[in-house]
Amino acid sequence: MSQVPLSWFLVLSALLFALGVAGFLFRRNIITVFMSIELMLNAVNLSFVTFAYQHKDVSGHLFVFFVMVVAAAEAAVGLAIILTVFKNRGTLNIDDISSMKN
Amino acid sequence: MDVILFLIFAAIALVAAVNVVVQSHPISSAISLIGVMGSLAVLYLLLGAEFIAAAQVIVYAGAVMVLFLFVIMLLNAGTEARQSKSETAHLLGVPALVVFALLLVYFIHQQPESGVHFGGFTGGSAQAVGRALFTTYLLPFEVTSVLILIAIIGAIVLARKEI
Amino acid sequence: MDPSTAFYVISLIKILLVFAVLMTTLAYLQWVERKVIAHIQVRPGPYFVGPHGLLQPLADVIKLITKEDLLPPYVNKPLYLAAPFIAVSMALLSISVIPFGPEIDVFGYHTYMQLTDLNIGVLFVLAVSSVGVYGVALAGWSSNNKYALLGALRSSAQMISYELPLSLAIAAPLLISNTLSLRKLVETQGGNPAHAGTLWDWNLFHGWQWIGFIVFLIAAFAETNRIPFDLAEAENELVAGFHTEYSSMKFAAFFMAEYANMITVSAMAVLLFLGGWVAPWPAEYGSGLVPVAVFALAGLVAIYHGLHPARRMDRFSLPVVGVIFLMIAAAFLAPFTQSWLLPLFWFCAKTGAILFAFIWVRGTLPRFRYDQLMGFAWKYLFPVAVVNLLLTGLVVALVG
């Protein structure tokens, strides 16, 4: 067997995404939670590239490109927010940051 | 050859991804995430996305994750505390997550099967991506540049000392 | 041998060859640096291990290997061990896409004087060098030492900042040559085997590209953490920066990484701006005789000095070196070796010139202050690079 089944890539993508969700749900450090989001984005990117291969169309790559740009912008702003939160509250524990309630 | 490469790097990606979730120290998670990204870049190459592979390494591994590493180092974030205030996440999250993953895999296997081999798709060169970027996707591209500008300004405003 | 086996065998040979040569070069580059700086400062430099200190690198290697491998307490062990490995492997990885010469025939097999040619060679080099930041950053953080951490933060911030003008400066010649493959890059600069080009085909001499070249060189100095941008290891402020806690071979790994990076960026500068292995003027007008003349002259001078009674210490070594030089000069005349030696000579000569500039600057310039360093990158270098890229793009769009 010299060819990799396409679905393997998609399954890998699904598993990575599920792992990202798990990280988001079960981790308490806000930076790790943020990294889990990046992991989910990467998983989605993999499926984009896989579908681009399947359809022999470069558009999938473009979506990945835009996701990367958005992720970069998101990281910049998100990490700035994390810095500010840490400065004001002295904690990175996401469970302690719940000032939106009350 | 392709299968071996895929298996190697898929295994690295999975192990690293698991590591991202289970490691208690953010630095270890970050390093593992870089591992995921690197192996994904190799998989992109296998899928003929050479430009995206390079961009993956340059943007994600080279810029975004360095930023993460910086923040972790600056805040000197330690291992997280073993206490939880969210019972919902555990009680409901675990079964939901398992169902979610199983459903995804199930639906993926419903798809018609086809094979991937290196060189099967050569439309992912920098020229092809660039051409699409500056013709079909010109407007999103320009909007993205505005987004970046906003992000820069936002990050500067947020990270100022006065706030 | 069938073609596929031949491919593997030739690739293996090339890898071993390049690796061996590169390691030697790394070792001797340091010797050259010490010698040159010594001569700039009017002192002899290493002199006692071997004739003119020629065996000094060997002695250094033995010293570093045999030293006790100290593992400081309270370090983050896996990362502490991984950091130098990341640094050196990323530095060496880039060499794999650098072409040293054109396509050649060796025993009937066609091959390129390059380990592999990627369509995205330039992007590959950029990607690898951006990953190289982790070596520095992790080394500083895992050492659990505030000087190391500060040095690492400084150096990675600096490397990220200067990567922007570097990439933008690279983009301009890419626009002119219209390719990302390093080999095609050289071919568009007169390296086309069908008709050899001249000096004026080099990207450096296209319009105002010398501005881009200067931007590239400055950014490259900063990328490699060399003086005047070596704040990460400013010994009067930060002891030794990010590798304060490292010793023996792990320290040597960082050292190797730095010199390998120097070689990579010098080779990149040559490939992007100086026409790679292309001779300044075609061989039919006698450019092939330049290396012969150079080596012959050097050999004769060495022999003359060796036989001179005032140099009694060198009465064996210098004549031997002189004879070797004369033999090399003769090799350049042989038609069999000429086809691959000549491009290699020009490539090495150009790269060597830029490496000499690195050393020269180190011997001459003082160090920046940190705010000056960042301000320079963002306020001067970056705008200049952007304007250069925009104007180049405009001209390319209008002409092409």
Add this chain to the structure above:
Amino acid sequence: MLLWLIPLFPLAGFAINGIFGRRFPKASINAVAIGSVLLSFLWVLKTLAGAGPLNAPLTEHYFTWIQSGTLSIGFDMTIDRLTAVMLLVVTGIGSLIHIYSIGYMAHEGGYYRFFAYMNLFMFFMLTLVLAANYLLLFVGWEGVGLCSYLLIGFYFDKKFATDAGNKAFIVNRIGDFGFSLAAFLIFKQFGSLDFAAVSGQAAGAPTGALTAIGLLLLLGACGKSAQIPLYVWLPDAMAGPTPVSALIHAATMVTAGVYMTARSWPIYVHAPQAMEMIAIIGTATAFFAATIGLAQNDIKKVFAYSTVSQLGYMFMGVGCGAFSAGIYHLMTHAFFKALLFLGSGAVIHALSGEQDLRHMGGLRHKIPWTFWTMMCAAVAIAGVPPFAGFWSKDAILLAAHAHAPWMYWAGTVTAGLTAFYVFRAMFLAFFGQYRGHHHPHESPAVMLAPLAALAALSLAGGWLFQVPQFLSAFFPAHEVPEDASLMAISTAAGLIGIALAYLMYVAKPALADSFAGSVKGLYWLVYNKYFVDEIYDAAVVTPVIDGSRAVLWKGVDAGLVDGAVNGVGARCRNVGSVLRLWQSGNIRSYATWVLVGGVLMIVAIGLAGGAR
């Protein structure tokens, strides 16, 4: 023909001065403002020169503006003989007044703002005139109203100025309401708003509908052109700078109503009752406003009421079927009334802001240029032959006599009153002894040159531009026999008015006071403008305010609307107090719910077969 360039020049001037004017030196503002209007004027001349005899309207279609069902409104501009007259008046007089403003506004704050508004006004006025359908005309109509509001309230730090602006705007709303209803009716009746379509189909339309349209259009015209009962805003509008009074509230904008009724002649000729109404309103306004003008002491108020009165003349002409005579008077009135306003502006300028006639006097030696040019306008408005006012007023009075003799007599009496109050103002200002405390000085040349040009037009413009002949092909035939005796009577009325004024204010100044004393009650009534403003306050404004307060605010808003909103809010709070138990404030539990939702959606899509 590039008609759109005509309004575009002032619009560009407005944009440039409005955006960058704050940073410009005065010379640049002048160059942009005057230059744009002059360019517009020159383009009008070039267009008319190249347009031929204009026997049929020339229409240019630029784009379809509104397309909805059968409603199709194009952004069309048209030019015919009526438009040609209006264009020349608007751009010509407009140019002169812009030049005059350089001198008049030289020491005022908000210089750039003034010229930006003036250019904007020119743009809207030209759009109004060039429009090829009622909707585009309405755009210009509203636009000039806006500019009028902005310029009346130009001195926005003075309360009376902003009040006057508000009054003008609100009173005009009533008229605009009528106009919009008329536009709806026109669309319902004709299926189109184009002038051409209306004029083609009017003959076959039912008279009732045409009368309704005509009366509603008249309501609009009454608002814009200050006719009874909506004239009250115009005297107050004098709070704006004097060039504004001259350009907007005398020469151009207020005549838009006359233009619009004349433009709608196909409707009116088939709706005789509506025509009759125009004539009656015009006659009544002419007489009524003239009597108020007799007793005003503010020089600009005198001319303001005079404007109302003269507009009444125009309506009288239009209402009597002499459309061309109405337009004729519109043109000559633009000449001499603009001149009177600009002249009074020069007087006010000379006296550093003094407007009260009682504090003037004897100015004819001190500011001779102003005096002589204003005198030209005075004899023109008084109907002294052969000056401009004589020709047009005579044409209207002849038509009125042919229509209904009582209108002729009312118009003749009004002519006498007009001559009297204009010369009363002239004599009070320029003859006798100076009664003020300022040191009068002659205005700069940049103000006097437009005065001189307008004086020449006031003297010679009447027989130079024979508008009725020019428009005879455009309007329906309206033959009135020449009658020398009628001309003599109206001219005599004017001369008697002048003579009386001379007698009472120059020869025997005491006579005026004793006369006023003898008819004390009547004088008091006239002096207070028949208490129309007070009556309106009591009859309309106060009830509306009280009603709004008692019923709409306390009852509807506070009770019904607030009650409903508060009730919804209270219910939401009740429901929310239950739902918020779900909101733990913990991001991870929220994420879990998102995940559960995602799972459910995937299951739903799978069940629906969407995964295929």
